[in-house]
Amino acid sequence: MELKPLKGQHHVSAITASAEKNYTFYTQTLGMRLVKKTVNQDDTSVYHLFYADERGNPGTDLTFFEIPRAGSTVPGTDSITITSLRVKDDSSLEYWKQRLEECGVEHDGISDVNGRRALAFRDFEGQRLMLVSDEHNEGVAGGRPWEKSPVPVRHGILGLGPVFLTVSRPERTARTLVDVMGYRELESFEGEEGLPIRVFTTGEGGTGAEVYLVERADLSRERPGRGSVHHVAFRVENEEELRKWVDHISASGLPNSGFVERYYFRSLYFREPNGILFELATDGPGFEGDEDFEHLGEGLALPPYFEPHREAIEANLKPLHTNQRS
Numbered sequence: 001m002e003l004k005p006l007k008g009q010h011h012v013s014a015i016t017a018s019a020e021k022n023y024t025f026y027t028q029t030l031g032m033r034l035v036k037k038t039v040n041q042d043d044t045s046v047y048h049l050f051y052a053d054e055r056g057n058p059g060t061d062l063t064f065f066e067i068p069r070a071g072s073t074v075p076g077t078d079s080i081t082i083t084s085l086r087v088k089d090d091s092s093l094e095y096w097k098q099r100l101e102e103c104g105v106e107h108d109g110i111s112d113v114n115g116r117r118a119l120a121f122r123d124f125e126g127q128r129l130m131l132v133s134d135e136h137n138e139g140v141a142g143g144r145p146w147e148k149s150p151v152p153v154r155h156g157i158l159g160l161g162p163v164f165l166t167v168s169r170p171e172r173t174a175r176t177l178v179d180v181m182g183y184r185e186l187e188s189f190e191g192e193e194g195l196p197i198r199v200f201t202t203g204e205g206g207t208g209a210e211v212y213l214v215e216r217a218d219l220s221r222e223r224p225g226r227g228s229v230h231h232v233a234f235r236v237e238n239e240e241e242l243r244k245w246v247d248h249i250s251a252s253g254l255p256n257s258g259f260v261e262r263y264y265f266r267s268l269y270f271r272e273p274n275g276i277l278f279e280l281a282t283d284g285p286g287f288e289g290d291e292d293f294e295h296l297g298e299g300l301a302l303p304p305y306f307e308p309h310r311e312a313i314e315a316n317l318k319p320l321h322t323n324q325r326s
Contacts, residue, residue: 003244005182006202007235008140008209009160010265010281011050011061012083014127017226019047019066019320025123026051029103030085031151032062034297035287037322040065041262044306045316053143053159055296056287058235058265059208060143060159065230073126076222077168078274080229081214082120082128084161086142086207089135090117092155096131099151114162114189114199116207126227132161132207139206162210163232164197165276166222170215172273174198177211180252181234181278186210202234221275231269233279239266245280263303264289298323 016022026032026049035056040048046066053060062083075081087093093110100107100121107121117133134142145156167173177183183200191197191214198213222228236242242259246268249256256270264287268280290301300317302310 001244001247003182003248004237004241006280007237007283008059008203008206009163010058010233010235010279010283011063012080012160012163012232013048013063013065013230014083015070015224015226015228015230016049016064016066016125016127017068017070018125019049019064019318021124022049022064022066023320023322026062026064028150029099029105030157031145031149032157033146033149034322035061036264036291036301037297037299037320038301038303039306039313039317041303041306044309044313047317047320050287050297053157054146055144055293057143057159058281058283059140060157062160067226071225073225073228074223075219077166077216077219078276079166079222079224080163080232080276081166081222082130082164082212083229084118084130084132084163084207086134086137086158086161087131087155088133088142088158090133093117093119093131093133095152095155113191114197114212123227127229128227130161131157134158134207137207139201139204140208142208159208161207162199162212164212164214166214166216166219167274167276168215168217168219168221169274170198170213173213173276174200176254176272177213180249180254183211231277231279233267233281236280236282238282238284242266242268242280242282249280261305263305 032051036050050063119131142158145153186199188196188198200211254270260267265281
């Protein structure tokens with residue numbers, strides 16, 4: 001059974017305690033487009049919000065589950081510790097530094113991360129984020145920022161960059177990335193506190209296809225909450241290819257979900273040996289099957305299998321007004 005290489009990041013899903021504040025921050029401060037307002041398909045009592053480029057192209061989605069009672073995150077190991085977002089070039093980082101300061105967003109200033117200029121910052125719940133310049137990037141193409149965003153298209157967020165995994169036993173995760181998932185280990189670079197960070201890549205490579213692996217055996221396991229990341233998903237071309245991956249992951253001995261229908265894409269979930277949740281997700285069908293391009297994210301979208309329960313689902317949700325054109 002021949003598997004095509006994974007194509008890079010598909011989406012990252014995190015946790016928020018406030019859908020309303022989350023929507024304001026990611027659309028108004030970061031200028032991303034809300035391309036889908038739906039529910040967590042494993043718990044329809046809470047929102048699942050998808051922010052992305054103009055139409056939610058694969059590799060551009062940062063998503064959030066709203067868990068109103070979520071406590072604060074206690075940072076630690078065996079977790080996804082930084083989600084990076086791509087911008088066009090170094091000059092865009094200067095724009096963003098000024099914008100974040102004007103918006104009162106805590107940041108660390110512009111620095112160098114693995115030969116790229118970067119700007120680390122936190123959202124209102126402490127979500128750990130980083131803008132990364134694509135100035136010298138070669139590899140997976142970025143998305144296309146929405147022209148109606150409050151951020152100029154020239155400086156808009158292009159999609160997901162490298163994802164940082166912090167683990168207590170790095171060889172376990174490395175073996176999963178290389179031997180099971182087909183990644184290539186490229187190099188290492190020095191991170192904060194002089195810690196070596198190992199770089200893994202897949203497919204066409206580049207900013208949108210890299211995973212950074214950090215060892216922190218001195219920390220206890222992260223206690224997730226608001227501001228933590230739930231899982232990272234990687235791109236698979238189509239359903240036929242995903243079904244091959246289901247068989248492959250099962251044969252590797254990793255417990256997994258099997259094939260899961262998510263309507264907007266198809267998925268497979270499994271935990272690597274340090275406990276981080278990985279997902280493989282198909283590039284399609286995408287977000288325009290139940291809303292047209294001009295109205296993405298404006299109403300509550302439900303997959304067909306939840307539509308008969310719309311009235312009950314809506315009754316359990318606090319209204320969230322997301323008409324982004326008004």
